[in-house]
Amino acid sequence: MSPATNPILSVLLEGSIPGLLIAGLLLVVLPWIDRHSRVRVLPIALVLTLTAYYLYWRVTVTIPSISDPVDWAAGWLFFLVELGAVTGSVISYITLTRTSDRSADVERNAGWLAGLPAQPLVDVFICTYNEEREILERTILGATGMTYANYRVWVLDDGRRPWLADLAEELGVNYLARPDNQHAKAGNINHALRHVAALPAPPDFISVLDADFVPIPVFLSRALTLFREDDVGIVQTPQHFVNPDPIQANLQASDAWPDEQRYFFDVLMPAKDAWGTAFCCGTSSVIRMEALLRAGGFPTESVTEDYLLTLRLKRNGFRTVYLNERLSLGLAPEGLNEYMTQRSRWCLGFIQIIRGEDGPFNLNNGLRLIDRVSLVESLLYWSMAYLFRIAGIAVPILYLLFGINAVNVDTADGIAHFLPYYLAQIAVMAWLSGQRVLPIMTDVSQLLAAREILKAVAIGLFRPRGQKFKVTAKGGDRSRTVIQWRMIGQFGFLLGLTVLGVLLSFGMSPTLQDSSVVALYWSWYNMAILISAIAVCVERPRLRRHERLRGAETVIVSTGAIQQVYVMADISVGGMRLLGNAREPVGTRVSVELDSAHFDGTIVRRSEAEFAIAFDETLRMRTVMIRHVYSGSFRSTIGQVSAGSVARKVVARLVG
Secondary structure, three states: OOOOHHHHHHHHHHHHHHHHHHHHHHHHHHHHHHOOHHHHHHHHHHHHHHHHHHHHHHHHHHHHOOOHHHHHHHHHHHHHHHHHHHHHHHHHHHHOOOOOHHHHHHHHHHHHHHOOOOOEEEEEEEEEEOHHHHHHHHHHHHHHHOOOOOEEEEEOOOOOOOHHHHHHHHHHOOEEOOOOOOOOOHHHHHHHHHHHHHOOOOOOOOEEEOOOOOOOOOHHHHHHHHHHHEEEEEEEEEEOOOOOOHHHHHHHOOOOOOOHHHHHHHHHHHHHHOOOOOOOOOEEEEHHHHHHHOOOOOOOOOOOOHHHHHHHHOOOEEEEOOOOOOEEOOOOOOHHHHHHHHHHHHHHHHHHHHOOOOOOOOOOOOOOOOHHHHHHHHHHHHHHHHHHHHHHHHHHHHHHHOOOOOOOOHHHHHHHHHHHHHHHHHHHHHHOOOOOOOOOOOHHHHHHHHHHHHHHHHHHHHHOOOOOOOOOOOOOOOOOOEEEEHHHHHHHHHHHHHHHHHHHHHOOOOOHHHHHHHHHHHHHHHHHHHHHHHHHOEEOOOOOOOEEEEOOOEEEEEEOEEEEEEEEEEEEEOEEEOOOOOOOOEEEEEEEOOOOOEEEEEEEOOOOOOEEEOOOOOOOHHHHHHHHHHOOOOEEEOOOHHHHHHHHHHHHHHHH
16 A cells, blocks of 8 residues: 555654664764764764654643543653653763873873882772672682783682682781671771771772673783873773673573673763763772872762762862773673662662762852753753653553553654654664664663662652662573563563554554554554563573683694694683584594683684684693783774674574
């Protein structure tokens, strides 16, 4: 049926033209613009202009008349939630007009650091509570393998485990425990600070590592160069992960879609750094001891003590800078429960900051205007963005099932005003983020955490004191399928209501009313999000003991006097996979030479195209392997994200 004979298609085509023209223009122009250059301001300005026009249209045209009080109240409530979420996005876009790259500063300052009369002493704190031996051994061995000349490693054990004290002694590092767990991680660090400050040789800097984060050898020597300016209190580096997060893993898209934190660490934090609003993220940071002592140590009023530390240091004249280099590797949350625990703790801690003396609305705390704006942006993200995601599911359900009309718009006008704003936002954000932010995927991640996030917002606002620090569990048995029935029930209920609304409104009708077409297409989009979220709730088993990193290095494999050269496909702490025919059978003992490192192992799998070697389980071999695998030479991240590849992976998961 042609658009000429179908009025609905004609309306859709007519309304879509402005949005499609803008999207087409951006798709043609953006690939020719360097997203790290100052010209990035122009696409952002276009998005902000379209956003302002869209909001003007929303408030002047789409709010229902007060003659229908229920629709009027629902319309204003939904608009105010949307306004809060969009305002947060506007601040983010303005933030993204700048970006920084401090790697050149590192190179310029390397001579300064090397030329100091004495290399500053750094105490490296490995904070642990209940992590497994394998995880801690990996972190300790990585920390003791750094190339910087003057540092000490301390294991801060809030679990008071005798076996960990023995492990620390075996690996030649210091061990500290305390009699209680007061103030959780912040209290653990403060206990260690008091200890090292009283030593004959107190440190000049401390570095904080979570128990699962392994620093690469040059971590300290790179980060310390940025302390050349005396007002630098913290150097924060990004968190990179060796394993997929639950969304990547459960949608089977880990080889096409990067972990959720990549946008924050690779795009947003460099932009915040350019504005002077970068903040401490805890692990993988280096902190000036003098600044810490002047601030009274790590603050304990929030369960996100790291962010609050940045604000306290600002009040004492010290700033946080961000070095966007891959200098440590850790574990992303491995399951949905752990994912929710981590995100809700971040949210709760931030709301505690908002309620405290360091919040943006306390005009007497000495914060700059830009710091207050940055805090408001984060507040709107945690509160309004997640609430808007839930509201976006609820509004079409209310309309189709109960006749509550929160958005009073006809199809052509709605599409003509919404589509240019929406498509421009998608195109520009995808371009700015290197495809790290894509529709549906971002909505799915927000929907998954929305219940716990909004609960944390409420707790932080009304009961901010006395909340416990919830540790994100790492390790454990991941060898079986886990189904999150409670979450499936919630999303399934919303999906059922959405489908029911569509069937009752359109299933019996031979024609579609123009005023309802918007609700229909909105519902289809919501169905895609809800189905994807349900798929993520089925947690697939992870059978690999060690996560693999990609590499293409040349490897020499020796069997007796015979040597063969192969190319590596990937490597883990436990072994490696090589391309080519091994010739020798499974079970053959081999010696492997990679760069200057030598490994002994056994062929455990082979085919005509590739074979795998498992290395011997000895402390010496694990030490060499851990330091080599976590040397920074190998990759687990996605180099180039393709929206098409992500879509194919997700669709295959949903229909497979």
